[in-house]
Amino acid sequence: MSFFIEERTRQYRDGSTQTDRYLRVGRIVGCAIGAVVLLTATSCQFTKVGQGHVGVKVNNVGSDAGVSNKSLGVGWYFTPPGVTIYEYPVYTNNYTWQEVERFSFQDRNGLSIGADVSVAYRADPSKAPILFQKYRVDMDGIVSGALRNTVRNAIVANASTMSVEQIYGPKKAELIERARKQASKYLEPYGLHIEQLYWASNIILPKNIQSQINMRVANEQQALAEQAKVATAQARARSAVAMAEGKAKALQIEQEAIKNSPQIVELRAVEKWNGILPQYVVGGQTMPMIGGALKR
Numbered sequence: 418m419s420f421f422i423e424e425r426t427r428q429y430r431d432g433s434t435q436t437d438r439y440l441r442v443g444r445i446v447g448c449a450i451g452a453v454v455l456l457t458a459t460s461c462q463f464t465k466v467g468q469g470h471v472g473v474k475v476n477n478v479g480s481d482a483g484v485s486n487k488s489l490g491v492g493w494y495f496t497p498p499g500v501t502i503y504e505y506p507v508y509t510n511n512y513t514w515q516e517v518e519r520f521s522f523q524d525r526n527g528l529s530i531g532a533d534v535s536v537a538y539r540a541d542p543s544k545a546p547i548l549f550q551k552y553r554v555d556m557d558g559i560v561s562g563a564l565r566n567t568v569r570n571a572i573v574a575n576a577s578t579m580s581v582e583q584i585y586g587p588k589k590a591e592l593i594e595r596a597r598k599q600a601s602k603y604l605e606p607y608g609l610h611i612e613q614l615y616w617a618s619n620i621i622l623p624k625n626i627q628s629q630i631n632m633r634v635a636n637e638q639q640a641l642a643e644q645a646k647v648a649t650a651q652a653r654a655r656s657a658v659a660m661a662e663g664k665a666k667a668l669q670i671e672q673e674a675i676k677n678s679p680q681i682v683e684l685r686a687v688e689k690w691n692g693i694l695p696q697y698v699v700g701g702q703t704m705p706m707i708g709g710a711l712k713r
Contacts, residue, residue, distance in 0.1 A: 464496045469508040471542040473549045475501045488545045503549055505540040505556050512536055512560050513617045514568075522573045524581040531621035534593075536560075536568065537613040544608025551607045559609065567603055568614065571596035585620055 466472035472489030476482050478499035494502060514520060515533040522530055540548060540556070552563050575595045579588055597614035604611065 462496055463493045464502045465493050466491050466502065466504055469506055470504040471507050471540065471545045473503045473505065473545050475503065475549070477501070484546055484550050486546050488542055503555050505545045505548060507540055507542045509537050509539050509612055510556075512538070514565055515617060518561075518565065519621075520569050520572060522569070522576045524579055524584055525577055526580065528581050528626065529623065530576065530581065530584060532572075533617035534568065534572070535613075535615055535617040536564065536611060538564065538609060538611050541608035541610060547606075548608040564600075564604070564609065564611075567600045568596060568611075571599040574599070581622065581626060585622060589616065589620065 464472075466489050468491055470491070472494065474485040474487075474489060474494070476485070476499060482499075489502065496502060513533060513535040520532050520534055522532075524530060538560070548559070552559050554562065572592070575592055576584055579592060583589075584592055593614055593616060597611055600614070601611045
């Protein structure tokens with residue numbers, strides 16, 4: 418292969434010719450150009466933005482180098498050499514920082530505490546280019562880097578205002594919610610939305626502190642049980658007193674009624690009578706109960 422129109426042949430004492438030298442140069446140039454064309458053809462490709470994702474186009478060469486301000490929807494896109502498309506999920510994703518990624522923080526007294534934390538997050542489709550311009554990595558890199566650091570800083574800041582008893586007990590939910598709000602306030606302007614932030618496991622305390630808290634909780638539970646027993650006994654006593662007072666009051670009322678109306682005695686006897694008269698009556702005696710109530 419030659420790229421030269423003029424061909425000249427000159428004989429030199431060493432046996433070589435000028436023509437051969439022109440031809441060799443032509444082959445080298447032709448192979449180089451062919452290699453460049455082949456490399457360009459093979460490096461040109463299409464990139465797909467999948468369902469539930471939004472794409473960000475980044476051009477690294479030419480006068481248009483930079484991040485495109487327009488997000489890419491679902492579909493295939495031509496990506497020549499120097500062009501990269503990054504995908505960000507717009508549906509809710511979940512991730513748990515645990516084991517080597519476990520969070521460490523301190524209470525207000527400097528006691529070390531550990532915890533596994535889970536997050537539910539998604540990217541704002543309209544702000545995906547802003548998100549990439551801020552962090553320059555894909556979503557996995559953001560989750561392990563910027564998102565984790567922001568959440569950790571929020572937990573550290575809020576935990577430092579609480580005691581270990583509060584963090585482990587009544588204010589545990591308040592702590593994680595305050596951290597979520599603080600992290601969301603920082604990340605929302607860049608297009609990263611935190612939907613949920615929650616403890617993925619029990620909060621991890623030093624063994625001696627854990628034992629002390631467990632003992633205190635057990636003592637409190639026992640005290641509550643004893644208080645419940647006392648309250649039950651007191652309630653039963655009050656009930657018995659109330660019943661006795663009721664009976665005494667009723668008896669007093671009945672006695673007053675009998676005093677004012679003696680006929681009530683005969684009425685009570687009639688109410689208890691089974692209707693059978695005595696078979697034998699001693700002379701001069703009246704029939705029981707008949708002398709008064711039945712004559713009327």
